[in-house]
Amino acid sequence: MSIQESLHHRSERTRTPRLRxxxxxxxxxxxxxxxxFMTFLDVSIVxxxxxxxxxxxxxxxxxxxxVVTTYGTVLGGFLLLGGRLADTFGRRxxxxxxxxxxxxxxxxxxxxxxxxxxxxARGLQGLGAAFIAPAALSxxxxxxxxxxxxxxxxxxxxxxxxxxxxxxxxxxxxxxxGPGWRWIFFINVPIGLAAAVLAPFIVPESRADGRHxxxxxxxxxxxxxxxVLLIYTLGQTVDMGWTSAPTLGGLVAAAALLSAFxxxxxxxxxxxxxxxxxxxRVLRAANLTAILLFGTLxxxxxxxxxxxxxxxGYSPIRTGLAYVPLAVIVSVGAGVASQLxxxxxxxxxxxxxxxxxxxxxxxxxxxxxxGSYAGDVLPAFxxxxxxxxxxxVPLQVAAFAGVGKAESGLAAGLINTSQEAGxxxxxxxxxxxxxxxxxxxxxxxxxxxxxxLAARASVFxxxxxxxxxxxxxxxxxxxxxxxxxxxxxxxxxxxxxxxA
Numbered sequence: 001m002s003i004q005e006s007l008h009h010r011s012e013r014t015r016t017p018r019l020r021x022x023x024x025x026x027x028x029x030x031x032x033x034x035x036x037f038m039t040f041l042d043v044s045i046v047x048x049x050x051x052x053x054x055x056x057x058x059x060x061x062x063x064x065x066x067v068v069t070t071y072g073t074v075l076g077g078f079l080l081l082g083g084r085l086a087d088t089f090g091r092r093x094x095x096x097x098x099x100x101x102x103x104x105x106x107x108x109x110x111x112x113x114x115x116x117x118x119x120x121a122r123g124l125q126g127l128g129a130a131f132i133a134p135a136a137l138s139x140x141x142x143x144x145x146x147x148x149x150x151x152x153x154x155x156x157x158x159x160x161x162x163x164x165x166x167x168x169x170x171x172x173x174x175x176x177x178g179p180g181w182r183w184i185f186f187i188n189v190p191i192g193l194a195a196a197v198l199a200p201f202i203v204p205e206s207r208a209d210g211r212h213x214x215x216x217x218x219x220x221x222x223x224x225x226x227x228v229l230l231i232y233t234l235g236q237t238v239d240m241g242w243t244s245a246p247t248l249g250g251l252v253a254a255a256a257l258l259s260a261f262x263x264x265x266x267x268x269x270x271x272x273x274x275x276x277x278x279x280x281r282v283l284r285a286a287n288l289t290a291i292l293l294f295g296t297l298x299x300x301x302x303x304x305x306x307x308x309x310x311x312x313g314y315s316p317i318r319t320g321l322a323y324v325p326l327a328v329i330v331s332v333g334a335g336v337a338s339q340l341x342x343x344x345x346x347x348x349x350x351x352x353x354x355x356x357x358x359x360x361x362x363x364x365x366x367x368x369x370x371g372s373y374a375g376d377v378l379p380a381f382x383x384x385x386x387x388x389x390x391x392x393v394p395l396q397v398a399a400f401a402g403v404g405k406a407e408s409g410l411a412a413g414l415i416n417t418s419q420e421a422g423x424x425x426x427x428x429x430x431x432x433x434x435x436x437x438x439x440x441x442x443x444x445x446x447x448x449x450x451x452x453l454a455a456r457a458s459v460f461x462x463x464x465x466x467x468x469x470x471x472x473x474x475x476x477x478x479x480x481x482x483x484x485x486x487x488x489x490x491x492x493x494x495x496x497x498x499x500a
Contacts, residue, residue, distance in 0.1 A: 024202075028143050029153055031202045032136045033160045035095065035195055038102065038188060039129035040161045043072055043298065043423060044168030047305040048319050049181040056181070059115045061438070062238040065431045068302060069231050069424040070119050074126030075133070076420030077224025080272045083134035083410050084215055091135045091142070092205040096196045098131025103192030110185035121185075133416045141400060142206045148342055151397055155338025158392040159331060166327035166385070169301050173320015219264045219272035226257030227421060231428040238435045273414065283411065285481035286398035289350065290418040292474035293391050295426020296357055299467035300384060302427045303434075304364065307460045308377070311369060311453060325378060326385040333389020346394035347482045353390030354475045360384020361468035369457045387471075398482065426470055434463040
């Protein structure tokens with residue numbers, strides 16, 4: 001079904017089975033937020049445990065980032081296919097499938113005995129999450145009518161996604177220093193299986209009308225392969241350099257795969273991304289900004305966790321607890337933003353959030369080697385956290401503006417793809433640039449402990465500066481591309497959208 005046809009049928013009800021759970025939107029929202037929380041949590045929960053995992057599994061520094069990026073890359077690459085499968089076969093059905101896959105992959109990650117098994121399991125986790133996230137988000141948008149009711153529900157979802165990212169680093173520290181880093185993954189197993197069993201009793205089934213049985217599997221595979229190859233090649237430049245044959249070959253091959261993806265989308269009868277949807281101005285702006293915002297977010301957690309443990313000398317549990325104020329302020333920021341977007345335009349709320357995020361990252365850029373938590377780390381966390389919380393909500397609202405029920409799975413997959421791909425690419429770019437300086441700085445330190453510590457801090461400072469650059473770029477994109485419209489005015493304003 002084309003975008004034009006989908007929007008034409010936007011007023012039609014989605015199909016549901018004759019037997020369904022009674023209407024309990026509050027319980028449904030809570031359940032869906034729990035499932036979404038799990039997938040967002042696993043983006044960041046490994047960050048605090050990275051130094052411990054690196055020692056236990058003997059992972060090199062250049063490969064360490066793949067423990068984070070593999071999950072986000074596979075999740076981002078298959079989210080759009082997950083959204084289409086959810087629309088066609090049933091959103092609740094795909095949600096349950098994803099929960100089982102996610103639980104099984106978490107078990108494999110928990111028993112991993114080497115880097116290859118752990119990174120592979122993280123990729124399988126990403127595949128399960130790619131089924132869960134769009135199914136849960138499209139179920140949410142079909143439960144709540146467009147307007148203030150849906151905006152409030154999306155505000156809760158946006159807050160949960162942001163809080164989960166912060167809660168991940170807190171729980172990661174608690175598990176790492178408590179029962180061990182493997183419990184970071186084991187904890188998902190009972191929760192995922194229990195949610196899969198309970199879903200039919202809580203969540204009503206829904207699917208798009210006029211559904212078809214053909215899917216752009218080739219597009220999903222090519223997109224994911226292109227992203228994986230790009231991120232892998234970026235990571236390997238730390239050891240091989242930018243001008244080496246493997247690096248240049250990898251970049252060319254990644255560009256070819258991503259170009260092939262666009263060609264597939266133009267020619268297939270059932271594209272993963274009907275390219276005409278990008279003519280929705282608000283949706284386009286929201287997704288581009290999301291890439292940059294989540295590049296900042298994942299860079300913050302990845303490098304702040306390393307800085308606190310490897311420079312400031314914090315234990316894993318202290319590092320995790322250091323994020324508690326950040327988690328609280330993200331919630332506060334999201335709560336403020338969820339109220340503001342129903343009263344004023346989303347654009348100034350988003351811009352203000354991004355400016356605060358950039359300011360917090362710049363404060364981290366200036367963290368002293370022997371800095372204190374209260375005087376140096378905490379202020380930066382509070383400012384960045386407030387900005388992140390204020391940014392999540394307007395992005396979620398804008399991503400669904402003017403999108404009908406029949407395409408809610410596509411919109412859900414698209415915004416989640418932008419977030420996950422942005423996070424993976426952001427930390428890959430920051431790690432590649434920052435870690436490339438490690439050999440030269442280590443050699444210059446000549447074994448002097450103080451100089452080695454200063455060199456490592458310098459590497460992390462550069463990564464924070466790159467993260468601030470992502471946030472500043474997000475401000476520019478939002479100012480130039482996001483229209484000055486209130487959230488409730490988006491609906492129906494862009495109905496005439498040509499098909500791809």
